[in-house]
Amino acid sequence: MNIGDVADLSGLPAKTIRYYEDIGLVEPLRSSNGYRSFRQSDVHKLAFLGRARALGFTIEDCRSLLKLYADTDRASAEVKQIAEEHLDRIDCKIAELTEMRATLSHLVDACAGDHRPDCPILADLAMEQKAGSISKASG
Amino acid sequence: MNIGDVADLSGLPAKTIRYYEDIGLVEPLRSSNGYRSFRQSDVHKLAFLGRARALGFTIEDCRSLLKLYADTDRASAEVKQIAEEHLDRIDCKIAELTEMRATLSHLVDACAGDHRPDCPILADLAMEQKAGSISKASG
DNA sequence: GTTGACCTTCCAGTAACTGGAGGCCCTATC
DNA sequence: GATAGGGCCTCCAGTTACTGGAAGGTCAAC
Numbered sequence: 001m002n003i004g005d006v007a008d009l010s011g012l013p014a015k016t017i018r019y020y021e022d023i024g025l026v027e028p029l030r031s032s033n034g035y036r037s038f039r040q041s042d043v044h045k046l047a048f049l050g051r052a053r054a055l056g057f058t059i060e061d062c063r064s065l066l067k068l069y070a071d072t073d074r075a076s077a078e079v080k081q082i083a084e085e086h087l088d089r090i091d092c093k094i095a096e097l098t099e100m101r102a103t104l105s106h107l108v109d110a111c112a113g114d115h116r117p118d119c120p121i122l123a124d125l126a127m128e129q130k131a132g133s134i135s136k137a138s139g
Numbered sequence: 140m141n142i143g144d145v146a147d148l149s150g151l152p153a154k155t156i157r158y159y160e161d162i163g164l165v166e167p168l169r170s171s172n173g174y175r176s177f178r179q180s181d182v183h184k185l186a187f188l189g190r191a192r193a194l195g196f197t198i199e200d201c202r203s204l205l206k207l208y209a210d211t212d213r214a215s216a217e218v219k220q221i222a223e224e225h226l227d228r229i230d231c232k233i234a235e236l237t238e239m240r241a242t243l244s245h246l247v248d249a250c251a252g253d254h255r256p257d258c259p260i261l262a263d264l265a266m267e268q269k270a271g272s273i274s275k276a277s278g
Numbered sequence: 279g280t281t282g283a284c285c286t287t288c289c290a291g292t293a294a295c296t297g298g299a300g301g302c303c304c305t306a307t308c
Numbered sequence: 309g310a311t312a313g314g315g316c317c318t319c320c321a322g323t324t325a326c327t328g329g330a331a332g333g334t335c336a337a338c
Contacts, residue, residue: 051264056239069261079260080252090240100195101229113219121218122208125190174285
């Protein structure tokens, strides 16, 4: 199978598939004309990678997961650990973004958004605290 | 003021401050010895940048915000628009992460995490659907 | 005069691709 | 046989926002 077909089947761009070969995630054969020649197992691997990446696993996570997948003597604990660490990362990111969101939406709500220059968003970024108005929500 | 002092005051690493000069966000003066010489206004700008970055604004957003901040004829609507677009980006990211989180935590919960090889996480990534067990929770 | 902290520039690397240039291969059509 | 097109190839550069490190100049203190 040529790269175009595999791209269609796996949903990954051909560029990405070449990149995955570059970094050693897949090792397609080569036809006599130099074209990459993908086996079913390669397509399977690439689909695996596509789903792992869609779940946000890093490339290095993917590499480990592929290795574990191939190793029928694996302990599921190893897989679970990778997934749990990733879950923690996701939770951290969500927490971070949620906090940003809170501050930002607060500021956006406070901004008139009209033709006048007065803007609480800029005021906050510049920390223009007038005496007596220092009441930052202790955050 | 030298870069080290400014780094302490603004909370930004010296490396980052140099980078911000590189990309034209600040333009400190130079002393006769070649050292950067920061004015109060530079420090203020850098603190502004630090807070904007902490809210997740991109560097290009920061550039625009600084320009608006300097322009006393600005319309707050312009600032608000930047902030709202950023808020949308944040919401998208949160939604994406939340979905990942849901799928992943589902899988993690289903995984025994012991010495045995059987692993629903890998099974899902590999899409090993046995006939009759296709009951993917519809998204 | 030498140590050590601070400053300088420049280069490379990070994560995971993506875009584009320049060029070969294959099939079909004239 | 020539040509047009689409697909494939490699290699290089760019993306975001820094960060680390090398090689070397500056300054205050001892």
